[in-house]
Amino acid sequence: MTQGPILETKSITMRFGGVVAVNNLSIEVNKGEIVALIGPNGAGKTTAFNMITGVYTPTSGKIYYEGQDITGLRPDQITEKGIARTFQNIRLFKKLTVFDNVLIACHLRLKSNFLTAALRFRQYRREEQRMREQSLELIKKFGLEKYKDDIASSLPYGLQRRLEIARALATQPKLLLLDEPAAGMNPKETEELSAFIREIKDEYNLTVFLIEHHMDLVMEISDRIYVLDFGETIAKGTAEDVQNDPRVIEAYLGVDDNA
Amino acid sequence: MKKQDKILTVILLAALFIFLIIANLFLDAYIKRVLNLCAIYTILALSMNLINGFTGLFSLGHAGFMAIGAYCVGIFTLPISVRPANFYIEPMHPAIANVELPFFVALLLGGVLAAFFAFLIGAPVLRLRDDYLAIATLGFSEIIRIVLTNMQSITNGPLGIKNIPTTANMWWIYGVTLVTVIFLVLLISSSYGRAFKAIREDEIAAQAMGINLFRHKILSFMIGAFFAGIAGGLYASMLSTVDPKNFIFTLTYNFLLIIVLGGMGSVSGTIISAYIVTAGLEIMRFFDEPLSIFGVSIPLFRPGLRMVIFSICLMIIVLFFRNGLMGNKELNWDMLRGLFSKRSKRIKGGEAR
Amino acid sequence: MSSSFLQHLVNGISLGSLYALVAIGYTMVYGILRLINFAHGDIFMMGTYFAFFGIMTFHLPWPLAFIVAIIATALLGMLIERAAYKPLRDAPKNSLLISAIGVSFLLENLAIYVFSGKPKAFPNIPLFADTLGVAGVKIQFISFFIPTVTLIFLAILLYVINHTKLGMAMRAVSKDYETAMVMGIDTNRIISITFVIGSTLAAVGAIMWGIRYTQIQPMMGVMPGLKCFVAAVVGGIGNIKGAVVGGFILGLGEVLLIAALPNMTGYRDAFAFILLILILLFRPTGILGEKITEKV
Numbered sequence: 001m002t003q004g005p006i007l008e009t010k011s012i013t014m015r016f017g018g019v020v021a022v023n024n025l026s027i028e029v030n031k032g033e034i035v036a037l038i039g040p041n042g043a044g045k046t047t048a049f050n051m052i053t054g055v056y057t058p059t060s061g062k063i064y065y066e067g068q069d070i071t072g073l074r075p076d077q078i079t080e081k082g083i084a085r086t087f088q089n090i091r092l093f094k095k096l097t098v099f100d101n102v103l104i105a106c107h108l109r110l111k112s113n114f115l116t117a118a119l120r121f122r123q124y125r126r127e128e129q130r131m132r133e134q135s136l137e138l139i140k141k142f143g144l145e146k147y148k149d150d151i152a153s154s155l156p157y158g159l160q161r162r163l164e165i166a167r168a169l170a171t172q173p174k175l176l177l178l179d180e181p182a183a184g185m186n187p188k189e190t191e192e193l194s195a196f197i198r199e200i201k202d203e204y205n206l207t208v209f210l211i212e213h214h215m216d217l218v219m220e221i222s223d224r225i226y227v228l229d230f231g232e233t234i235a236k237g238t239a240e241d242v243q244n245d246p247r248v249i250e251a252y253l254g255v256d257d258n259a
Numbered sequence: 260m261k262k263q264d265k266i267l268t269v270i271l272l273a274a275l276f277i278f279l280i281i282a283n284l285f286l287d288a289y290i291k292r293v294l295n296l297c298a299i300y301t302i303l304a305l306s307m308n309l310i311n312g313f314t315g316l317f318s319l320g321h322a323g324f325m326a327i328g329a330y331c332v333g334i335f336t337l338p339i340s341v342r343p344a345n346f347y348i349e350p351m352h353p354a355i356a357n358v359e360l361p362f363f364v365a366l367l368l369g370g371v372l373a374a375f376f377a378f379l380i381g382a383p384v385l386r387l388r389d390d391y392l393a394i395a396t397l398g399f400s401e402i403i404r405i406v407l408t409n410m411q412s413i414t415n416g417p418l419g420i421k422n423i424p425t426t427a428n429m430w431w432i433y434g435v436t437l438v439t440v441i442f443l444v445l446l447i448s449s450s451y452g453r454a455f456k457a458i459r460e461d462e463i464a465a466q467a468m469g470i471n472l473f474r475h476k477i478l479s480f481m482i483g484a485f486f487a488g489i490a491g492g493l494y495a496s497m498l499s500t501v502d503p504k505n506f507i508f509t510l511t512y513n514f515l516l517i518i519v520l521g522g523m524g525s526v527s528g529t530i531i532s533a534y535i536v537t538a539g540l541e542i543m544r545f546f547d548e549p550l551s552i553f554g555v556s557i558p559l560f561r562p563g564l565r566m567v568i569f570s571i572c573l574m575i576i577v578l579f580f581r582n583g584l585m586g587n588k589e590l591n592w593d594m595l596r597g598l599f600s601k602r603s604k605r606i607k608g609g610e611a612r
Numbered sequence: 613m614s615s616s617f618l619q620h621l622v623n624g625i626s627l628g629s630l631y632a633l634v635a636i637g638y639t640m641v642y643g644i645l646r647l648i649n650f651a652h653g654d655i656f657m658m659g660t661y662f663a664f665f666g667i668m669t670f671h672l673p674w675p676l677a678f679i680v681a682i683i684a685t686a687l688l689g690m691l692i693e694r695a696a697y698k699p700l701r702d703a704p705k706n707s708l709l710i711s712a713i714g715v716s717f718l719l720e721n722l723a724i725y726v727f728s729g730k731p732k733a734f735p736n737i738p739l740f741a742d743t744l745g746v747a748g749v750k751i752q753f754i755s756f757f758i759p760t761v762t763l764i765f766l767a768i769l770l771y772v773i774n775h776t777k778l779g780m781a782m783r784a785v786s787k788d789y790e791t792a793m794v795m796g797i798d799t800n801r802i803i804s805i806t807f808v809i810g811s812t813l814a815a816v817g818a819i820m821w822g823i824r825y826t827q828i829q830p831m832m833g834v835m836p837g838l839k840c841f842v843a844a845v846v847g848g849i850g851n852i853k854g855a856v857v858g859g860f861i862l863g864l865g866e867v868l869l870i871a872a873l874p875n876m877t878g879y880r881d882a883f884a885f886i887l888l889i890l891i892l893l894f895r896p897t898g899i900l901g902e903k904i905t906e907k908v
Binding site: 311315317319380383384387388390391393394395397398399401402405406408409508509512515519523561562563564566567569570571573574577578581 | 646648650696699700703705706707709710711713714715717718720721722724725728729834835838841842845878879881882884885888889892893896
């Protein structure tokens, strides 16, 4: 077992031309925690996620995963290391079935090459069997079994969000990054979601790092919270610390009517 | 696969086998040639659909890859004894002048070389800006033709190569086509095929799911090029000649029409469409002949009309029937059964009334 | 030696100017629609035929014939966009590309069918065929005319793009299509205008091409078309000055390389594509291009 935080960013900065989207962000996420990154729109939260998952390479600063420098790796390499993510504006494989969506996420652990796969060698058949079982299990777990053969885009919105999480889990991550998992959900669904996040965290032995706008969800499930505003980290700590921080109230909670 | 489906598949293959025996015995040479061409176009269109339809890339290099395979077979299966008669302007380069390969080996070599060239073009383009693939492959296709025209001592230049042994009879061509279809169907239904489709649907999501975009794109591109090379080899052996003019880049548009009509992302659609388009292009030849009805000559019918109609068809399909025949669905036994049972029900219903 | 070098230089500059004019059309359309407009090379080809028929069939005086040809080509470009690209605005990108190829193929086949596949001789206009002696080299008047016209059109275009309201709207649409639409810019009109401008420049290039190289045929647009797209990429796609720079690099490079290595003449057309591969390897954004970051 590695010591120290599972994810650590050391003063990462992202500049787009003259705009500084994220400035000097230093975050630590410890194994088994649920950590939230909050902040008003345009604060740079998704940019931070995109740097961690390799979509952008930070202009400066370093990112460590399990003590290993992962700065500048490609997204697929980072996923392979054990960081999976969802997207703010759901990016499912829209025209493929629910089952295929999850199966595809198993592909990265496949050992067979394309020839032995196409020629259905025994090793591949075994692996395919295993991937199917795993995917089916995930789909059941997420209550998507009856939609298994439906086209992903035909699912209701809430289930699409669920499917996206299921798909992320199929990559067998240790760290799960959720980008606004409760976006577009009503209070009841949000409540269910927070229970669900806890459940999968325990069951799959995950660490969760999430971006969220629903304050009740964040305050309820997060062990620790980082608050961003205009790319700067303005507060960090437990829900209580953050809620009472005057800068946070000014920049965010006060304006947002505690929505 | 269900047991009943397995039986049906075996029956289908047996039917194909019997058809080939009958075709070989009774059909005239022209019809046999069209049928062979249909099969070769099936390989070409299917391999292009792997790249364009299943992986979502846009390659227009198939005529070029095909040319590589065709010349490989042309050069290496040409009997050494007839080489001087072919290469009369400039003798064959000494390095290959005495190399003669069995047809099968030359065919494979052609495929491998085509895949190798696909790697050379694909590596820089697919790594960086794959929306330039169309232009890079189209350019490549033309360059291959230019190179073939200029390398007199290897390709015999603009004269082409004649008297290539016609090893590729109907059995060879249908055999290779069948193997290709089976291989590609298996590949597409494997985890790799799913990864290709994921890239087509959403690259960013696919990459976030751990799929190495470059490796999978180049894989699909190279496999597609490999089969285009194989098809080219069959083509050369079937025609017994190769000529750089056969492989002008607009040839690729034939395969493009096939996959657009059949459905980008449908194997069965592509196969059906390959037969429709290939046979259609043959039948449409009469458009290019002067036509007179009751002694009145119709001025519209003259050389070039066929291709005008061809390009209008392509436009109509892409503008109004974007999914083609099959979209990205596949024809399978269940679907056929559904079709027939619906029809029989309807007939029964009609009788009852 | 030096006099033949001068000759090659002049040839290279006029070829480069022609490439530049056509490359601008590619770069503008790609900048706005992210589409490789495969039909652009064939629009160029149609431009030469319009001028040809204006003079030969309708016996128009050449300046009038050229103006008519330019207008006809511009309308053709606009018509193509309306008929073949606009209906596919929300379709997958590959459908749009197929449509562009379809249009390209249709124009080529129509030209073969209507004008016949045989090459035609572009009418000879004495004014341009006159030669001037410079440093002991006889140079056709057209060789001076081509770069001059190119520079004039480029200056007008840059003025429009950078200093007019229309140009601002065009830049906005090219920067961010959706936002521009939300801001109340009539994007369809801007796209139409883009095609008109691109086709106009292609027609200007086409007519000068006809005068310079004297032979026209239905497939003449294919190779210059592909090369000019490469020129646009080399200069930095979406960037008009880049397209001009790319056009000159390609034109000069092609001519000078062949001059230096005469036995490579057969491989002349390969130069552009090798350059494309090299630029993708070493500077994928092109010489003047900016890095494009895709939004996630």
